[in-house]
Amino acid sequence: MxxxxxxxxxxxxxxxxxxxxxxxxxxxxxxxxxxxxxxxxxxxxxxxxxxxxxxxxxxxxxxxxxxxxxxxxxxxxxxxxxxxxxxxxxxxxxxxxxxxxxxxxxxxxxxxxxxxxxxxxxxxxxxxxxxDEEAQAMQSVRNSSRELENANALGEAILSSIHGQRERLKSAQRKALDVLNTVGISTSVLRLIERRHRVDQWIKYAGMILTVIFLFAFVLWRR
CATH class of the missing domain: 1.20.58 (Methane Monooxygenase Hydroxylase; Chain G, domain 1)
Structure with missing residues (x-):
C-alpha cells in the first residue's frame, strides 16, 4: 500500500x-x-x-x-x-x-x-x-426691458420738448407778423419770413426723424 x-x-x-x-x-x-x-x-x-x-x-x-x-x-x-x-x-x-x-x-x-x-x-x-443659465437669461431680459423703458421715456421727453419749442415758435411768429403788419413791412419781406418759416419746419421734422432713428438704433444696440 x-x-x-x-x-x-x-x-x-x-x-x-x-x-x-x-x-x-x-x-x-x-x-x-x-x-x-x-x-x-x-x-x-x-x-x-x-x-x-x-x-x-x-x-x-x-x-x-x-x-x-x-x-x-x-x-x-x-x-x-x-x-x-x-x-x-x-x-x-x-x-x-x-x-x-x-x-x-x-x-x-x-x-x-x-x-x-x-x-x-x-x-x-x-x-x-x-x-443658473435660465436665471441669467431672465435677468438679461429684465435689464433689456428696463433699458427700453428708459429709452422710451427719454424719447417722449425729447418729443415733448420739441412740441413746446414748436408752440413757442408759432407764438413768436404770430407776434412778429403782428409787429410787421403794424409797422407796414412790405409783402416781399413777409414772403421771405414765410420761406424761413418753412425751412424751420423742415429742420424741425428732420430733427424729429433723426431722434426717432437714434432711439431705435440705441435700443437695438443695447439688446
Missing part, C-alpha cells in the same frame, strides 16, 4: 488534516463575508482553494492505492474512506464557489451603486447649471 507520496494510511491522514484546515478557513471566510473586513479576504480564499485542490489530488492517489489492496474487506473499507474524503472535498469546493459568487455579486452591486450615485450627482450638477 505504498505510493509515491507515502502509504495509503499516511496520505489519508494528510487529507484529513487538509479537510479540517479547509473547513476552518471556509468558516472564517463566511464570518468575514458581512463584516467590515469583507473584500480583504482574497489571500484566505486563495489558500482555501489551494487546499481543496490538494485534497482532490490526494484522493486520486488514494483511489489508485486502495485498488491494489489484496483483501476485499480492506479494499472496500478504504474505498468508502476515500469516497468520503472526496465527497467532503467536493462539498467544500461547492461552498467556496457559492461564497465567490456572493462576493462577486456584492462587488458588482457596489460598483453599480457607485456608478448610479456618480451619475445622479452629475445630472444634479447639470440641472443646477441649466437653472
Amino acid at each position: 505504498d505510493g509515491g507520496g507515502g502509504t495509503l494510511s499516511e496520505i489519508y491522514q494528510s487529507a484529513r488534516k487538509l479537510l479540517l484546515r479547509t473547513r476552518d478557513g471556509l468558516e472564517r471566510l463566511e464570518r468575514l463575508e458581512y463584516s467590515t473586513s469583507a473584500g480583504m479576504d482574497t489571500e484566505l480564499t486563495f489558500a482555501v482553494k489551494k487546499d481543496i485542490t490538494q485534497i482532490q489530488s490526494l484522493c486520486v492517489e488514494m483511489d489508485r492505492l486502495w485498488r491494489s489492496i489484496a483483501g476485499k474487506a480492506q479494499r472496500d473499507l478504504w474505498k468508502r474512506k476515500v469516497e468520503q474524503i472526496a465527497e467532503e472535498a467536493e462539498s467544500l469546493r461547492e461552498s467556496l464557489d457559492k461564497y465567490n459568487l456572493r462576493n462577486q455579486k456584492r462587488t458588482r452591486e457596489a460598483n453599480e451603486r457607485a456608478e448610479l450615485l456618480g451619475r445622479a450627482n452629475g445630472e444634479s450638477a447639470h440641472i443646477l447649471r441649466i437653472f
